Amino acid sequence: MARHIMTLTCDDRPGIVAAVSSALLQVSANIIENQQYSDEDTNLFFMRTVFDCNAADVERVRQAIATSPAVVSAALSVRPADERCRTIILVSKFDHCLLDLLHRWKSGDLPIDIVGVVSNHEDCRGLVEYYGLPFTVIPVTPDTKAAAEGQLLEMVAAHDVGLVVLARYMQILSDGLCRELAGRAINIHHSFLPGFKGAKPYHQAHDRGVKLIGASAHYVTADLDEGPIIEQDVVRVTHAETPERLVAIGRDVERRVLSRAVRDHAESRVFLAGRRTIVF
CATH class of the missing domain: 3.40.50.170 (Formyl transferase, N-terminal domain)
Structure with missing residues (x-):
């Protein structure tokens, strides 16, 4: 298991948190830390999640989130937590x-x-x-x-x-x-x-x-x-x-x-x- 940091910015709508959680659950990832914020001024949703999973499964997580109907106009990044x-x-x-x-x-x-x-x-x-x-x-x-x-x-x-x-x-x-x-x-x-x-x-x-x-x-x-x-x-x-x-x-x-x-x-x-x- 390796620790990763995911950042997500997208249009705010229902189902985003469920889409992220589902993507992580599919690979048995463990969420260590999570923060999220819906900005009413810009109608954007912001999320930072730290999770542990097998390195080989990171791309599956990224693809599952990026292709979810709930995640629209997304800027999505996943990187190793120890990357400096x-x-x-x-x-x-x-x-x-x-x-x-x-x-x-x-x-x-x-x-x-x-x-x-x-x-x-x-x-x-x-x-x-x-x-x-x-x-x-x-x-x-x-x-x-x-x-x-x-x-x-x-x-x-x-x-x-x-x-x-x-x-x-x-x-x-x-x-x-x-x-x-x-x-x-x-x-x-x-x-x-x-x-x-x-x-x-x-x-x-x-x-x-x-x-x-x-x-x-x-x-x-x-x-x-x-x-x-x-x-x-x-x-x-x-x-x-x-x-x-x-x-x-x-x-x-x-x-x-x-x-x-x-x-x-x-x-x-x-x-x-x-x-x-x-x-x-």
């Missing part, structure tokens, strides 16, 4: 989110395989090489941006990358690159979106005298800081904090939020529903 998401991390000069991801990866807390780190600066080379990972510098200027993004996409294809993490990568991706990486690029923004988008959000927050600051991890889209939000968190602050102090306080929130979002994506817990996400 191949990941590239993008970083500029701020290394706190990168360091947290590397530590969690090395200690086995994140179910990802980091195949390399890409930066537009040399600053993080020593840290990355300490962890035994390849570090690639791809400088980005207005004149070289297209070529730089092309080089990045070549790396993504060559390493069969399923996730690109922008760990305080201070470059705006082109519309074309955003489309190429749709649904598999996560950015950490250092504010509680949708407030304080763009540059220097902590300074914006200080200027408005907010009493909560936060961080948001979201999928990257062509609209800056507008992508579907995966994870958020906040911390309370006071009027006495300077912008520099807000930056320091925010680093810990950014680390936590980004690592949770990466874990959720790697464990196939995140479903896209228009501009929103469903996270099990």
Whole structure:
């Protein structure tokens, strides 16, 4: 018996759960974990199921679900639960989110395989090489941006990358690159979106005298800081904090939020529903 993760998105209608359960019962599979949600706004049904069955029976399960009359317009995936998401991390000069991801990866807390780190600066080379990972510098200027993004996409294809993490990568991706990486690029923004988008959000927050600051991890889209939000968190602050102090306080929130979002994506817990996400 091998453990598998099934994800299903389809039109919402009666009989979906029965169809999935029947398909699993036919091969004597054992359901370990199950979450489901019917979204009334989109009329879509979302389901994540973890089950044990013989590896040879997985295709029978997939076919039985896909051909069921109850499952319409389906996006269906079944993968081994121990399959790790191949990941590239993008970083500029701020290394706190990168360091947290590397530590969690090395200690086995994140179910990802980091195949390399890409930066537009040399600053993080020593840290990355300490962890035994390849570090690639791809400088980005207005004149070289297209070529730089092309080089990045070549790396993504060559390493069969399923996730690109922008760990305080201070470059705006082109519309074309955003489309190429749709649904598999996560950015950490250092504010509680949708407030304080763009540059220097902590300074914006200080200027408005907010009493909560936060961080948001979201999928990257062509609209800056507008992508579907995966994870958020906040911390309370006071009027006495300077912008520099807000930056320091925010680093810990950014680390936590980004690592949770990466874990959720790697464990196939995140479903896209228009501009929103469903996270099990």
